[in-house]
Amino acid sequence: xxxxxxxxxxxxxxxxxxxxxEAEIEETRLWxxxxxxxxxxxxxxxxxxxxxxxQSTGLYGRSLIxxxxxxxxxxxxLPSNNFGPGDIVGVYDLDGxxxxxxxxxxxxxxxxxxxxxxxxxxPPDRLNLDTELYNLLKLANDVTYKRMKKAxxxxxxxxxxxxxxxxxxxxxxxxxxxxxxFLNTGLDSSQREAVSFALSQxxxxxxxxxxxxxxTTTVVEIILQAVKQGLKVxxxxxxxxxxxxxxxxxxxxKARVLRLGHPARLLESIQKHSxxxxxxxxxxxxIIADIRRDMDKAFMGMKKQRDKGEKIHLKRExxxxxxxxxxxxxxxxxxxxxRADVVLATNTGANDTGPLKSLPADHFDWVVIDExxxxxxxxxxxxxxxxxxCILAGDYKQLPPTIxxxxxxxxxxxxxxxxxxxxxxxxxxxxxxxxxYRMNRDIMTWASDHMYQGKLTAHGSVEKHLLxxxxxxxxxxxxxxxxxxxxxxxxCGLNETEATDEQSKGNPGEVDIVELHIKALTEAxxxxxxxxxxxxxxxxxxxxxxxxxxxxxxxxxxxVDGFQGREKEAVVLTLVRSNRKxxxxxxxxxxxxxxxxxxxxxxxxxxxxxxxxxxxxxLKTLVDHMTQxxxxxxxxxxxxxxxxxxxxxxxxxxxTHSRPGPSTATEDEQRRTLxxxxxxxxxxxxxxxxxxxxxxxxxxxLNSHDRLLVHQVAEELGLxxxxxxxxxxxxIVVSRPPAEPHQAREDPQPLQPAAGLEEERNSPDPPGGLxxxxxxxxxxxxxxxxxxxxxxxxxxxxxxxxxxxxxKAERVCSFVKCKTSVVHLGQLCSFCNRxxxxxxxxxxxxxxxxxxxxxxxxxxxKEGVLYAGSGLKDKSVDxxxxxxxxxxxxSRLKDMEKQRKTKPKEKETN
Ligand SMILES: Nc1ncnc2c1ncn2[C@@H]1O[C@H](COP(=O)(O)OP(=O)(O)OP(=O)(O)O)[C@@H](O)[C@H]1O
Ligand SMILES: [Zn+2]
Ligand SMILES: [Zn+2]
Numbered sequence: 001x002x003x004x005x006x007x008x009x010x011x012x013x014x015x016x017x018x019x020x021x022e023a024e025i026e027e028t029r030l031w032x033x034x035x036x037x038x039x040x041x042x043x044x045x046x047x048x049x050x051x052x053x054x055q056s057t058g059l060y061g062r063s064l065i066x067x068x069x070x071x072x073x074x075x076x077x078l079p080s081n082n083f084g085p086g087d088i089v090g091v092y093d094l095d096g097x098x099x100x101x102x103x104x105x106x107x108x109x110x111x112x113x114x115x116x117x118x119x120x121x122x123p124p125d126r127l128n129l130d131t132e133l134y135n136l137l138k139l140a141n142d143v144t145y146k147r148m149k150k151a152x153x154x155x156x157x158x159x160x161x162x163x164x165x166x167x168x169x170x171x172x173x174x175x176x177x178x179x180x181x182f183l184n185t186g187l188d189s190s191q192r193e194a195v196s197f198a199l200s201q202x203x204x205x206x207x208x209x210x211x212x213x214x215x216t217t218t219v220v221e222i223i224l225q226a227v228k229q230g231l232k233v234x235x236x237x238x239x240x241x242x243x244x245x246x247x248x249x250x251x252x253x254k255a256r257v258l259r260l261g262h263p264a265r266l267l268e269s270i271q272k273h274s275x276x277x278x279x280x281x282x283x284x285x286x287i288i289a290d291i292r293r294d295m296d297k298a299f300m301g302m303k304k305q306r307d308k309g310e311k312i313h314l315k316r317e318x319x320x321x322x323x324x325x326x327x328x329x330x331x332x333x334x335x336x337x338x339r340a341d342v343v344l345a346t347n348t349g350a351n352d353t354g355p356l357k358s359l360p361a362d363h364f365d366w367v368v369i370d371e372x373x374x375x376x377x378x379x380x381x382x383x384x385x386x387x388x389x390c391i392l393a394g395d396y397k398q399l400p401p402t403i404x405x406x407x408x409x410x411x412x413x414x415x416x417x418x419x420x421x422x423x424x425x426x427x428x429x430x431x432x433x434x435x436x437y438r439m440n441r442d443i444m445t446w447a448s449d450h451m452y453q454g455k456l457t458a459h460g461s462v463e464k465h466l467l468x469x470x471x472x473x474x475x476x477x478x479x480x481x482x483x484x485x486x487x488x489x490x491x492c493g494l495n496e497t498e499a500t501d502e503q504s505k506g507n508p509g510e511v512d513i514v515e516l517h518i519k520a521l522t523e524a525x526x527x528x529x530x531x532x533x534x535x536x537x538x539x540x541x542x543x544x545x546x547x548x549x550x551x552x553x554x555x556x557x558x559x560v561d562g563f564q565g566r567e568k569e570a571v572v573l574t575l576v577r578s579n580r581k582x583x584x585x586x587x588x589x590x591x592x593x594x595x596x597x598x599x600x601x602x603x604x605x606x607x608x609x610x611x612x613x614x615x616x617x618x619l620k621t622l623v624d625h626m627t628q629x630x631x632x633x634x635x636x637x638x639x640x641x642x643x644x645x646x647x648x649x650x651x652x653x654x655x656t657h658s659r660p661g662p663s664t665a666t667e668d669e670q671r672r673t674l675x676x677x678x679x680x681x682x683x684x685x686x687x688x689x690x691x692x693x694x695x696x697x698x699x700x701x702l703n704s705h706d707r708l709l710v711h712q713v714a715e716e717l718g719l720x721x722x723x724x725x726x727x728x729x730x731x732i733v734v735s736r737p738p739a740e741p742h743q744a745r746e747d748p749q750p751l752q753p754a755a756g757l758e759e760e761r762n763s764p765d766p767p768g769g770l771x772x773x774x775x776x777x778x779x780x781x782x783x784x785x786x787x788x789x790x791x792x793x794x795x796x797x798x799x800x801x802x803x804x805x806x807x808k809a810e811r812v813c814s815f816v817k818c819k820t821s822v823v824h825l826g827q828l829c830s831f832c833n834r835x836x837x838x839x840x841x842x843x844x845x846x847x848x849x850x851x852x853x854x855x856x857x858x859x860x861x862k863e864g865v866l867y868a869g870s871g872l873k874d875k876s877v878d879x880x881x882x883x884x885x886x887x888x889x890x891s892r893l894k895d896m897e898k899q900r901k902t903k904p905k906e907k908e909t910n
Contacts, residue, residue, distance in 0.1 A: 005171055010156040017148060024140040032098065037135065044082035047136040049094070053115060062119045064109065065091070067136055076114050083111045083136070088143065089118055092135040105139065183228070183253070184221050188459075191218045194431040198222045198391050206372075206421055206430040207393040210452050211598035212438025212462075212567065219370055219393050220249045227255050227341040231365035235344045236383045238375035238401075242565070243344050244270045246370060250342055258340035260356070261349045275336065275355055284332035291328065295321045334358040347375055350383035366391060374564070376401050377417040394418050397451045398595050399564055435459050438567055440466065440483040443597065443604050446625040450618065451594050467526055467570055467602045474525040479517070484604055484630025486623065487513055489578060490611040492635045496578045497539070504539035505585070509635070510574040511543050513607045516638045517572055518548060518555065521603075529554035530569035534596050536560050536586050540576045560596045571600035575608035575619075582615030590618045597622065607635075637703070676706065681713045684734060688717070695735040700728060707732060712842060813837035815846050 031040060040046035053066040069076055083089070087108045095101035106120035116136060158167060165181075168174045180196060187195065191214055198205040199222065207222075209215025223246075226233050235250075237243045243259070244267045250257045251273055259266060259273045266274055279285065295318055302314045337343060337359050347369070350356060367387040369380055373394035384390055396419040403409040422430055434455045436444055441458040448456035467480035474480055494509025514533060522528055533548065533555060535541050544557045556568070573596050577584050587593065597604060606626060614620040626632065687696040698710050707723075710732050714721035720735045813820045813836050814829075820837035827841035828834070831848040839845070843852035 005173075006158075006167065007156055009171075010152045014149060014152055017145060017152075021140075021142070021145050028140050032137075040137070041079060041081075044080060045138040047078060047081055047083070047116065049133045050116075050136055051133055058109070058119055062106075062121060065106070065118050065120060066115050067091075067118065067134065068115045070133065078113060078116070081111075083108055083116050083138065085109055085111060088139045088141045089116075090137045090139050091118065091120075092137060094133055094135065103134065180225060182221065183224050184217065187217070187221060188214070188435040190432065190434040191221070194218050194433060195221050195225065197431045199225055201389070201429070203389055204421070204429050205391050206418060207391065208418075208422070208430050208432040209393060209395055210397065210433065210436060210456055211395065211447065211595075212436040213433035213456070214435070214437060215393050215395070215433060216245060216249060216370070218433060219368060219391070220246065220253065222391055223250060223342055223368055224253055224255060226366055232340075232363055233342045233366045233368060234350060234364040234383055234386055235342055235368040235370070236347045236350050236380075237370040238347055238379065239371065239565075240265050240346055242371050243346055243349075247273055247344050250344075256339065256341040258337065258343050260343065260345035260354065275333070278336050279329075279332055282332050282336055284328055284335070288325065288328050288332065291321055291325045295325065330358055338363070345383075347379040347382050350386070352386075356386070361386070362388075365389065368393070370394065371565075373398065373416045373418040374401055375416060376413070377415070377420065380417045392418050392421070396422060397591055399561055399589075399591050402561065437462055438601050439598065440464065440600075440602055442483040442629045443600050445629070446622060447594055447598050449625075450621050451590070462601070465602050467521070467524075471526070471530070471569065471602070473527075477520070477524045478631070479520045479605075480524045480526065480603070482631045483602060484626050485517075485606070486610075486626040486630055486632045487517065487605060487607045487635055487638065488632060489513065489607065489609045489635040492639065494578055494609065494635060496576055505537045505576050506539040506543045507574065507576045507578060508543060510576060510578075510607045511540070511547050513635050513638050514544060514572055514574050515547055517605055517607070518552065521570060521572075522552070526570055527554070528552040529556075531555055531572065532563060532566070532568035532570070532599060533557045533572045533574070534560055534563055534599065535574050535576060536592060536596070537576050540574060544574070560592050563599055564595050567599050567601055569601050570603040570605070571596070572605045573597070573607070575606065575613055578609035578612045582612050584613055584616045584619060587613065587619060588616055593619065593622060677709050677713070680706065680709050684710075684713050684717060684719070687734070688719075688736070695733050698732040698734070700725065700731040702732070710734065715838070715841075813840055815840035 031045075037046055037048055041048050047067070049070060050067040051070050053068040055066070056064050058064040069078055085108050088105065089108055090105050091103045092098070092101045093103055104120045104122060106118040108116055109119045110117035118136075155167070158164070165174070169176045180199060182192060182195065194205075194207050195218060198207065207215065207218055209218065223233050223235060235243075235246055237246065240261065243261070247257055247259050247270050248267075257273050258275060258278060259270055260275055263271055263274045263276050271277055298314050298318045298321065302311060302318070305311045305314060333355050337355060343356075343364070345356075364387040366389045367383045368391045369375070369383060370393045372380060372392040373396040380392075394416070396416060400414045400416055400419070403414045405413070408414075432452075432455065434452075434457060436456050437459045438444075439447075439458065439462065441463045444456055444458050448454055466483060467474050468476040479485065489509060492509065494507060494513075497506040497508070518528075518531065518533070521531060531552075533544055535544060535557075536559065538559055541557055541559050548555055548557060556563075575587060577587060597606075606622070608623070610623050614623050684696060687693055698707070702710070711721050714732075714734045718737060720733075720737055722733050722735075723730050724733055725731055811821060811823055812818070813822055813826065814832075814834035815836055818837060818840055820839070822835040822837055826835040826837060829836055829841060829843060829846065829848055831843055831851040832846075836846055843849055
């Protein structure tokens with residue numbers, strides 16, 4: 001429809017022009033016929049009775065005729081007139097200005113007061129220089145008309161050319177724009193801004209591209225825009241991989257690219273763009289091949305030839321040929337290089353002893369350097385010296401170039417050109433890309449907040465993506481439905497190795513956990529090629545490879561540095577450091593952690609000792625972020641399912657938890673644990689009230705934290721509790737103790753008011769059978785079932801003796817004033833590491849409540865749904881009752897708080 005409108009405009013306008021032209025001709029005709037020549041002369045369009053002053057040959061072989069007033073009249077000035085250069089005029093004999101009397105036509109080239117010069121295409125021979133007189137008449141100018149007509153005809157058929165966009169805008173097919181037109185129309189606004197900024201800067205533009213923000217996409221657009229403007233671009237990067245990536249993308253966009261560098265180092269798909277390949281297909285190729293063949297022939301001849309004279313002759317020939325070859329090749333290289341719009345090489349490949357030496361020094365208009373923050377500034381200067389303008393792209397918040405000399409690094413060698421410019425010039429030369437296309441939002445926000453001033457946003461296509469969503473064949477299990485999973489080894493005794501080599505660290509315990517998590521992911525259907533295991537230390541990388549590579553050959557296990565520039569659907573990161581001193585060494589480089597975390601697209605699991613790593617402020621932000629926005633598990637959960645690490649036959653969890661996680665539990669989180677505890681307890685109590693029910697089964701879906709609570713509650717109420725089944729199918733059965741001869745309730749010791757649990761114990765009407773057993777009986781029972789055969793988890797692997805030592809050391813309950821023996825029946829508190837009688841072993845009772853809560857918090861998964869002990873949300877719980885429970889707990893929390901504050905006083909009265 002575009003063509004239609006131009007077409008109709010043209011045909012209509014041609015008609016109108018024709019009409020106008022005819023009107024003009026008609027007017028001239030009327031003048032010629034009806035107006036006297038004298039009148040025409042007074043109108044200034046006619047000059048009468050002129051004589052020819054001179055005649056000569058001008059440009060393009062035309063005759064130049066100078067017409068002047070008659071000399072003998074004594075006046076040599078022309079009457080005033082409108083003749084001027086460019087006017088089309090007719091020269092007539094004195095018969096008048098009729099067509100029949102026209103001598104010739106021409107164009108005025110000069111008009112002065114005394115003469116008019118006319119250039120004639122075809123001057124007749126009959127012009128009489130001296131005697132004849134002529135009339136000069138302005139003619140309607142059909143040149144203009146003809147030119148307009150031609151332009152209109154061209155406009156009609158215009159298909160491609162410089163005016164295409166203009167035509168389109170002037171005929172209203174497209175909007176006029178003051179901006180450049182982007183070749184990639186899918187760019188986001190930060191990328192567009194970066195492109196126009198790069199184009200408008202005179203000397204330098206820095207494109208800051210955080211992970212996954214489409215840095216290459218942006219750089220490619222910038223280069224294509226430069227090519228569109230006819231500029232020559234030299235494009236470099238630190239690594240061959242990065243250069244090849246650019247070659248691929250530019251070639252796809254039909255740019256004339258040329259890749260310098262040894263063909264053996266290039267990707268196969270890139271080889272056809274290499275200098276050698278292009279040369280082989282150039283016009284010079286066959287001549288060069290001929291010369292080579294001749295040279296070979298001469299060489300062979302030289303070898304065979306005995307005759308000395310012949311030999312010398314051949315030698316001379318070879319050297320002639322070699323010279324010829326050199327000049328031919330140089331010419332061919334220059335030609336190929338000049339033809340390319342974009343020449344690509346590594347920074348060092350852009351040196352001027354290589355092919356680039358055959359180009360003039362000012363050949364390139366722009367230099368583009370990608371990955372600029374990962375290269376030594378000095379290496380950037382190799383290409384930089386070749387152009388008047390540079391575009392630098394990269395992310396200085398990722399790892400800088402590796403430098404072996406500590407001294408050199410600390411004195412500034414590791415500062416990249418990009419970093420230096422950002423520091424010195426700031427925003428005036430930098431544009432940042434802010435939409436990222438890689439990470440789930442929960443993974444991204446940590447990096448954004450702590451590395452990129454909170455400026456990043458996640459593109460809609462990735463914002464919420466998870467392993468379980470969209471990835472084919474991946475089942476929805478806990479591990480695949482969470483973008484962030486923190487597996488905390490704090491207090492589990494998974495210490496780092498004390499290697500003699502101080503530089504590298506390993507942590508076999510964390511390798512165990514990683515293995516189990518990889519197992520969970522792959523069992524859920526995540527392909528091992530979509531998972532990366534990243535460790536900051538090479539020793540740990542080795543340990544991980546030894547353990548995992550045979551079973552998962554596609555699993556990539558690399559150091560952080562080795563994974564820069566890459567991405568994976570799932571990343572499992574082990575931070576290795578776990579020591580009492582809280583040393584984090586290598587991990588203290590924020591950019592290393594940033595790189596490690598930002599490789600992950602849908603899932604990031606971090607295995608670490610939060611106790612150790614949170615001594616470092618930046619690492620603490622990561623732990624805090626994951627605690628707040630992700631799932632948190634304690635490594636115990638993993639170690640329990642390991643058969644050879646099984647510590648307790650009842651599966652109730654670790655007996656030792658000497659160091660709880662970061663004790664920053666919020667009120668809210670404390671309440672959540674208590675609610676959970678309360679719900680399990682309610683469930684058990686409901687069971688107790690229902691005499692028809694013989695036993696209460698908790699499903700195997702219960703997580704280990706809830707299982708621990710079940711055991712605790714059952715123990716507290718003097719019930720039997722037993723784990724049955726194997727592995728994943730393990731579940732707990734709670735039942736009443738066998739009906740024994742009734743005995744008086746034996747309430748061990750007054751409970752501490754701060755415990756917050758005694759209320760429940762002393763609740764008005766304890767159901768029948770409750771607390772009816774003597775401690776000794778329970779002990780016998782328990783012992784028979786091996787309930788309390790606890791040992792220290794962390795130490796089981798190393799020194800079993802150590803564990804019993806603790807047990808032996810204490811003969812009576814550690815609770816103040818309690819004298820109950822714990823020799824046969826006692827329980828170790830996981831937090832204070834002391835033995836207590838059954839009445840005092842619950843952390844809340846003897847004063848470890850806060851630690852227990854903090855620990856529990858670590859185990860609660862992110863949803864924070866209130867489980868009714870089943871592992872699934874119990875919708876049957878009456879909302880009114882729930883609200884009541886909440887109010888009850890709230891007031892209890894307040895009481896606890898009050899009591900905590902007045903604790904010292906109470907101790908005195910105790
Ligand atoms: N404007 C966009 N719209 C949609 N997807 C985009 C856009 N820009 C980039 N992407 C996608 O983001 C991913 C990364 O882009 P690109 O390859 O340009 O970046 P890179 O330079 O390789 O990586 P990084 O941004 O981490 O430096 C690619 O999958 C690309 O398709
Ligand atoms: Zn304790
Ligand atoms: Zn006691």
